[in-house]
Amino acid sequence: MKKQMFARLVLFALVIEIVTVTLCGFIYLRTIRDSVHRDLMQSAGLIAMFSSESDFIERLRDNAQDDIRVTLIDPGGDVLFESMADSNNDNHIERPEVQLALKNGSGYTVRFSNDTGSDMHYYALRLEDGRILRISALASGLYSFIDDAVPLMIALSIIVVIFALVIARLLTAKIVVPIEKIGESLDNPDVPYPELRPFVEHIKNDHDEKQRMEQLRRDFTANVSHELKTPLTGISGYAEMIETGMAKPEDVKRFAGRIRAESARLLSLIGDIINLSELDTLEREEAKENVDMLELAKDSIEQLRESAASYEVTVKLAGESSFVVGSRKRLDELCYNLIDNAIRYNVPGGNVMISVGNRDGRPTLTVSDTGIGIPRDQQDRVFERFYRVDKGRSKKTGGTGLGLAIVKHIAMLHDAEIELKSEEHVGTTITVKFQNESEQR
Numbered sequence: 001m002k003k004q005m006f007a008r009l010v011l012f013a014l015v016i017e018i019v020t021v022t023l024c025g026f027i028y029l030r031t032i033r034d035s036v037h038r039d040l041m042q043s044a045g046l047i048a049m050f051s052s053e054s055d056f057i058e059r060l061r062d063n064a065q066d067d068i069r070v071t072l073i074d075p076g077g078d079v080l081f082e083s084m085a086d087s088n089n090d091n092h093i094e095r096p097e098v099q100l101a102l103k104n105g106s107g108y109t110v111r112f113s114n115d116t117g118s119d120m121h122y123y124a125l126r127l128e129d130g131r132i133l134r135i136s137a138l139a140s141g142l143y144s145f146i147d148d149a150v151p152l153m154i155a156l157s158i159i160v161v162i163f164a165l166v167i168a169r170l171l172t173a174k175i176v177v178p179i180e181k182i183g184e185s186l187d188n189p190d191v192p193y194p195e196l197r198p199f200v201e202h203i204k205n206d207h208d209e210k211q212r213m214e215q216l217r218r219d220f221t222a223n224v225s226h227e228l229k230t231p232l233t234g235i236s237g238y239a240e241m242i243e244t245g246m247a248k249p250e251d252v253k254r255f256a257g258r259i260r261a262e263s264a265r266l267l268s269l270i271g272d273i274i275n276l277s278e279l280d281t282l283e284r285e286e287a288k289e290n291v292d293m294l295e296l297a298k299d300s301i302e303q304l305r306e307s308a309a310s311y312e313v314t315v316k317l318a319g320e321s322s323f324v325v326g327s328r329k330r331l332d333e334l335c336y337n338l339i340d341n342a343i344r345y346n347v348p349g350g351n352v353m354i355s356v357g358n359r360d361g362r363p364t365l366t367v368s369d370t371g372i373g374i375p376r377d378q379q380d381r382v383f384e385r386f387y388r389v390d391k392g393r394s395k396k397t398g399g400t401g402l403g404l405a406i407v408k409h410i411a412m413l414h415d416a417e418i419e420l421k422s423e424e425h426v427g428t429t430i431t432v433k434f435q436n437e438s439e440q441r
Contacts, residue, residue, distance in 0.1 A: 013164035017156060033121070036139045037108055040123035043068065044135045051127045057081050073098060073124075073132040080131065092134075097124040101132050113138070231262040238262075291328050293335065293365050294321045294356040300336040301354070304343060312348040313369075315339065319356035322363040324434045326414045334410040337403040338367040338430055345428075346371035361436045368429040374422040382420070383408040407432075 047070070050056055057080065060070055064083040072081035077093025092098050100107020101124035113120045124134040238255040241247040247255050294317075301308075301315050308315050324331060342352040346369050355366040374382055383404045407430075411418050415435050422428035 013160050013167075014157070017160045021156070032139050033110065036121045036137060037123065040108075040121060040135045040137060041106075041125075044123055044125040044133055047135070048125055048127055048133055051129070051131070051133065067137060069136040071134040071136070073134060075102070075130045075132070092132075095122070095124075095134075097122040097134060098132055100124065101126045101134075231266040234262040235259050235266070287327070288325050289328060290323045291326055291331050292321050292323055293331070293363060294319060296328075296332050296335045297339070297354050297356055297365070299332065300339050303336065304339055307340065308343050308352070311343050311346060311350075313343050313346045313350050313352055315343070315352045315354070317354045317356070319354075320358075322356050322358050322365075324363045324414065326434075330410045330413060334407050334432065335365065337407050338365070338432075341403045342367050342369035342371065342428070342430075345369070350427075359433065363434040363436075364431060365434075366429065366431045368427060370427040373424040373426050373428055374420075375424050376422075379420055379422055383418070 047060070050059055053059065057072065060072065060081050060083065064070065068083075070081070070083040071079060071092070073092050074080055077091040077098065079089040079092060082089055095109075097107040097109045100109075105126050107122075107124045109122050110119050111122070112118075118138045120136055121139055122134060122136045124132050127133055238247075238259050242252055242255055297317055301317060304315070339352060339354060346352065350370040352370075353366075353368045355364075355368075357364055408418065411432055417433045419431040419433070420428070421431075
């Protein structure tokens, strides 16, 4: 950035110099032309005052000047008098200034002279008797101006480059250094320019998000390692006791049951991890269809009937058919996990109430339980992966801590909103509000 800014400042200074010299040259040439035109016109007017005299030509000859050329031309273009002896005295009828004078009374033209390398200015005036009086003089032209200006331009360019180098270095340091310091402390950046504030805030938010995601990744890795290690340790321990003969014959069956239970827990955990991984990379490419949430709720209740009985929990369903456009597989997982979670974290003799219907024109699924509830300070975290309100109870119930995280991801895939209301030792209500039919399509 420093090099680019430095180079652009120097280039800008050189461009300004070239433009300035060009404009000055244009103004200089324009001023010279106007001045010469005015002087020639005045001189021709003074000389024309004596044009009616009989000795007019003799007076022209006697008063000839080296720096002004005077030519007297008859209406046919023949030269009657020429103050410069070595001039071309051919017929001048085709000369532009003569043509203009014959037509308009006066004419003014400028032509480059190869002999002198300067511009020749011609002013022609038609006299009362029809003759043409032409006055001409040399003046600096474009080429002479360039010749005169080149040394000045070179000297000025050197000065400008040196000046630009110094200024560019100072400005670059003053502008860039504060910007570079922003990167030294993204947690609390000092923004040197108000225009950079949105940019710096965007970078800071992106930095914070990356840090948050990295922390989630580390937490997820640590949690996965811990969750996988726990059932594997149990399986390994029971298997070793059976293998070494430490287990009594009457304990083998019990240990085998423990191994089976830990294996089932391990398989469930791995399944949930794979499911979450799929949801993380899913981009809504799954086939969509009209799914009746009431039908999915009935299927989930049937699948969890034995689990509810083992926890001594009563599950009830109420409502009406409510259709959601989405993935049947994912919506079934959402419904199953919500009901399963409500059963696992309930109390013996508790109830789970599932309600399906339309609220404010939006398909809605509500799962309420009379379980242990969630403390207010932990309600914002229950949808995090592996987060458990009661870790001891989770181990006892065999939960993986991923159920509500899966629910959250599926809801996001369907642009649904999740509302959670809970009171400790009273129960929890989770409501999923889907988009209405027009928004879903």
